[in-house]
Amino acid sequence: MNEILTAVLTIGGLGLLFGVVLAVSSKLFAVVRDERLELLVDAMPGANCAACGYSGCSLYASAILNEGAAINLCPVGGDSAAETFAAIMGVDAAKPKRVTALVRCMGGVRAKKKFVYAGINDCVAAARIGGGPLECSHGCFGLGTCAAACRFGAISIVDEVAVVDSEKCTGCTLCIEACPNNIIAMSPYEADVQICCVSTDKGGLLRKICEIGCVGCRMCEKVCKHDAIHVENNLASIDYSKCNNCGDCAEKCPRKLISDANFDKGPKADDSEQITANSDNDMDGNE
Amino acid sequence: MTVSQLFALSLGAILVENFVLVRFLGICPFLGVSKKTDTALGMGFSVIFVMGTASAATYLVNEHILKRFDIEYMHTVAFILVIAALVQLVEMFLKKSAPSLHKALGIYLPLMSTNCAVLGVAILNTQNEFDLIGSVVYGVSAAIGFTLALLLFASVREKLEFSDVPAAFQGFPIALVTAALISMAFMGFSGLKVM
Numbered sequence: 001m002n003e004i005l006t007a008v009l010t011i012g013g014l015g016l017l018f019g020v021v022l023a024v025s026s027k028l029f030a031v032v033r034d035e036r037l038e039l040l041v042d043a044m045p046g047a048n049c050a051a052c053g054y055s056g057c058s059l060y061a062s063a064i065l066n067e068g069a070a071i072n073l074c075p076v077g078g079d080s081a082a083e084t085f086a087a088i089m090g091v092d093a094a095k096p097k098r099v100t101a102l103v104r105c106m107g108g109v110r111a112k113k114k115f116v117y118a119g120i121n122d123c124v125a126a127a128r129i130g131g132g133p134l135e136c137s138h139g140c141f142g143l144g145t146c147a148a149a150c151r152f153g154a155i156s157i158v159d160e161v162a163v164v165d166s167e168k169c170t171g172c173t174l175c176i177e178a179c180p181n182n183i184i185a186m187s188p189y190e191a192d193v194q195i196c197c198v199s200t201d202k203g204g205l206l207r208k209i210c211e212i213g214c215v216g217c218r219m220c221e222k223v224c225k226h227d228a229i230h231v232e233n234n235l236a237s238i239d240y241s242k243c244n245n246c247g248d249c250a251e252k253c254p255r256k257l258i259s260d261a262n263f264d265k266g267p268k269a270d271d272s273e274q275i276t277a278n279s280d281n282d283m284d285g286n287e
Numbered sequence: 288m289t290v291s292q293l294f295a296l297s298l299g300a301i302l303v304e305n306f307v308l309v310r311f312l313g314i315c316p317f318l319g320v321s322k323k324t325d326t327a328l329g330m331g332f333s334v335i336f337v338m339g340t341a342s343a344a345t346y347l348v349n350e351h352i353l354k355r356f357d358i359e360y361m362h363t364v365a366f367i368l369v370i371a372a373l374v375q376l377v378e379m380f381l382k383k384s385a386p387s388l389h390k391a392l393g394i395y396l397p398l399m400s401t402n403c404a405v406l407g408v409a410i411l412n413t414q415n416e417f418d419l420i421g422s423v424v425y426g427v428s429a430a431i432g433f434t435l436a437l438l439l440f441a442s443v444r445e446k447l448e449f450s451d452v453p454a455a456f457q458g459f460p461i462a463l464v465t466a467a468l469i470s471m472a473f474m475g476f477s478g479l480k481v482m
Contacts, residue, residue, distance in 0.1 A: 007358045011365060014352065018372035025376055029383035 036088050037065050043084040045076040047151060049172040064089065075099060075171035076152075098189035100166040101154070101175050105140035105183045106196045106257055108161030110211035117141070127180040135209035138199040140183050149178035192245045193238060194259050200233040212257050220249035220258060288421050296421065298479075300428035306404050307436040308473040313404030317437055318462065320395070327441035331434025333395040335427060338408050340377060341370050342426025345409035346419050359413070366409040367401075374400035404433055439469055 044057035052073035054060040063069035064085060071085040078098060105111075117126050117133035123145035126132050132141055142160035154168035155175060164175075166189060176184045187194055195214065199206055203215030216234030228242035229249050236249075236258075250258040288296070306312045313334075320330045345366050353359045378396045381389040399405060408429050412422040443465050452461050 003358075006356050007361050010352060010356050010358055011361055011368070014348070014365060014368055018368060022372060022375055022379075025379055029379040031382050031386075 034065055037061055039088045040064055040085060043077075043081060043088065045074065045081060047076045047170075047172065049076060049151065049174055051075050051170075051172040051174075075173075078170065099171040099186040100169040100189045101164045101171065101173075101184050102187040102194055102196070103140055103146070103155075103162045103164055103184050104194075104196050104198045105138065105161055106212045106259075107134065107136060107139040107210050108142055108159040110159075111136050111139045111213075112209045117143075123178075124180045132181070136199055136201070136206070136213065138181060138183065138197070138201075138213075139210065140181070145180070146175035146178045146184060149174045188240050190245070191238070191240055191243065192259075193243065193247055193250050195236050195238055195257065196259055197235065197257050200235050202234055206234070212255055214257055215255060217254060219252050219254055223248045223252040288418065293421065293424050296417075297424055297428035297431075300425055301432040301435065302473070302476040303479050305432040305436055305473050305476075306407065306429045307433055308470040309477070310407065312407040313402055313433055316398060316402065316404075317433075317440065317466070318459070320398075321437055321441040321444055321462075324438060324441045324445060327437045328434070330395045330398075331430070331437050333399055334402075334404065334433050335430040337370075337374055337377070337396070337399045338405055338426040338430035338433075339423055341373055341405050342408055342412055342422040343419065344369050344373050346412060346417070346422040349413050362410065362413060363406070366406055370405050370409065371400045404429070436469070436473075440466060443469070 040061035041058050044061055046057055048056045050056065052060045052069075052075070054063050054069070060069065060073065064071055071089060071091065072082040074081045074085075075098075077084075112135045113133050114130065114135050115133055117129070119125055119129065121143050123132075123141045123143045126141050126143055131137060132139070134141065140161045142157050142162060144155075144157050144162065146162050147155040147157060151172070151174065152168050152170055154165045154170075155162050156165070157163070162175075162184075164184075171186060171189075173186065176182075176186070183198055197212070197214040199210070199213045201209075201213075203217065206213045206215050214235050216231045216236065218231045218236075220229045220236050221231050225246070225248065226242050226244055228239045228244075229236055230239070231237075238249075300306075304310055307314065307317045316330055316334075320326050348365055348369050349359070349362060353362055353365060374396055378389070381396075408426045411429075412425060415421075415425075417425055440462075444462060447461060447465065456464070
């Protein structure tokens with residue numbers, strides 16, 4: 001009887017001791033958890049797209065809380081998320097500058113092909129074969145790798161070229177990473193005029209391989225009253241801090257590659273039909 | 288114990304009497320967290336940490352409490368209690384004082400609290416009547432052996448992902464076959480006389 005009692009008391013005593021020690025140390029080593037962290041994580045869109053620069057929504061949340069990260073870095077949540085974060089953190093919401101992805105190529109059916117690509121339906125795979133099916137080394141293959149990478153269904157392939165629906169686009173940059181040709185870039189949502197070409201090839205060469213690419217003719221540079229558009233390396237680029245969306249350059253561009261949302265997106269329908277027909281003829285001639 | 292004895296003890300625990308592959312202790316994490324080498328490493332370091340501290344703690348409990356009250360037959364229950372409490376305590380301590388270490392080991396620590404390898408090392412320590420230093424060396428070495436086995440197995444499993452395995456053997460069956468082969472390879476160390 002005595003043996004049983006010793007065993008029970010000792011083991012029970014040990015249990016009690018450990019229990020007390022754990023209870024005390026849980027108070028002693030308590031990590032002060034900020035309940036705002038949970039609120040922030042809940043307010044995150046949860047896309048874990050890492051466009052904010054942190055690898056995941058919860059890490060961004062803790063960065064806001066602990067490292068004083070800006071609250072307007074989430075392009076997916078946009079204004080509403082920034083406002084929620086601001087409310088949780090008790091600071092003013094500085095609105096994030098809304099950006100949208102821009103596919104800087106309008107080639108597609110208007111760009112000349114090196115060969116007919118019939119492989120895996122993926123731009124990365126296509127790019128591995130002799131630099132891709134296009135003569136232009138800066139062209140969109142239109143195989144939809146970016147569209148597959150987009151979690152918001154904002155990218156579609158129209159006439160063999162990727163087109164971004166800027167209303168659906170959240171600016172998460174996933175498509176930029178997906179594109180093997182570095183064609184996609186972020187551009188301000190408010191910007192109506194956009195240069196849809198990244199080719200730095202000389203005008204003469206470009207004219208032969210693409211119906212629409214920028215040849216660096218400097219027409220836009222001359223027409224711009226705001227010193228916002230400049231041609232460098234045979235390619236026009238817009239300084240959006242100076243651009244006021246007047247659309248003069250889009251109107252004047254002889255290649256119609258400056259898109260103007262107020263005016264129309266890209267070349268007019270009948271225009272493009274004509275050009276397509278031309279390009280078909282060209283190809284036949286070459287063959 | 289002399290240094291050379293400790294070295295022999297340590298080498299024996301790592302290779303000759305490898306906890307996983309020869310003694311068949313800690314098979315659960317061996318199969319469970321061996322899909323990737325980095326998780327295997329994380330688990331391995333947690334095991335080294337826990338087994339080292341648990342060896343010391345169980346030695347002290349055994350010497351000063353169980354032996355004094357002459358209830359050494361209760362060591363299984365007492366050790367489970369000690370190890371579970373210790374792991375909890377260590378986790379709390381790490382969370383507070385070394386958050387980065389806690390982040391690295393964190394998810395594996397609770398898994399260790401009821402692991403048979405940890406209990407095994409505690410019981411083997413008392414059976415072999417090691418002193419405090421011997422216990423800790425044996426515990427750490429056994430855990431290094433565990434880590435070695437886990438790492439070897441994980442790297443084989445990573446390669447298995449890309450191999451053409453017959454449908455019936457895919458997943459766990461081929462992993463078990465692999466484990467058996469590694470275990471047989473370690474049996475080769477049994478000729479090594481270090482103890």
